[in-house]
Every structure is written in structure tokens, then in C-alpha cells.
Amino acid sequence: MSGGISQFGKARNIKLIRGDLKNPKIFKINLATIKGVKEANLILQANDIIYVEPSLRLSQSIWGELTPIVGILTNIVFIWSFLTLK
Numbered sequence: 015m016s017g018g019i020s021q022f023g024k025a026r027n028i029k030l031i032r033g034d035l036k037n038p039k040i041f042k043i044n045l046a047t048i049k050g051v052k053e054a055n056l057i058l059q060a061n062d063i064i065y066v067e068p069s070l071r072l073s074q075s076i077w078g079e080l081t082p083i084v085g086i087l088t089n090i091v092f093i094w095s096f097l098t099l100k
Contacts (some may be wrong), residue, residue, distance in 0.1 A: 023066040030056060031063040 026046035033039045044050030058064075 024069050025066075026050070027067040028054075029065040029067075030058075031065065032059065032061075 024046075026044045028043040028045060030041040030043060031038050032041070041056060043054040043056070045054060
């Protein structure tokens with residue numbers, strides 16, 4: 015239903031949590047390799063929880079924050095250089 019692992023998830027560190035809250039069984043799954051896919055031959059059951067560890071996208075978040083600032087500074091420098099050409 016979820017459509018698979020997104021680009022922000024780590025395929026090598028997936029946990030399948032099964033059982034009650036007091037004594038859960040945790041299966042670690044690595045879907046990043048063919049061997050891991052073969053070893054992860056599990057059938058999902060009702061109330062199973064699948065946890066995919068998110069990957070850290072620090073460079074994307076920093077660039078997303080800096081892009082508007084760089085755009086404003088570029089526009090200011092352009093206008094200033096245009097006005098001082100006289």
C-alpha cells in the first residue's frame with residue numbers, strides 16, 4: 015500500500031515488528047542487496063509494523079534553506095551594479 019521505499023528511506027535498515035507490545039519480535043531486513051532480499055522471505059501478518067529508517071539529507075535541507083537567500087543577494091548585487099554604472 016505504501017508504494018515501496020521512498021528516496022528518503024534506508025533500504026538496508028528495515029525493521030519488521032511483530033507481536034504484542036510487551037514482548038515484540040523484531041526482524042532486521044536488508045533490502046539493499048540481492049542476498050538481503052532473498053533472506054527477507056517473510057510474509058506480512060495482521061498488525062505487523064514495518065519501520066524504515068529515514069536517511070539524513072543534510073545537504074538538501076541546507077541548500078533548500080540557502081536558495082532564497084542566495085537569490086535575494088544576487089538580485090541586490092545586480093541592482094546595485096546596474097545603478098552604479100552611471
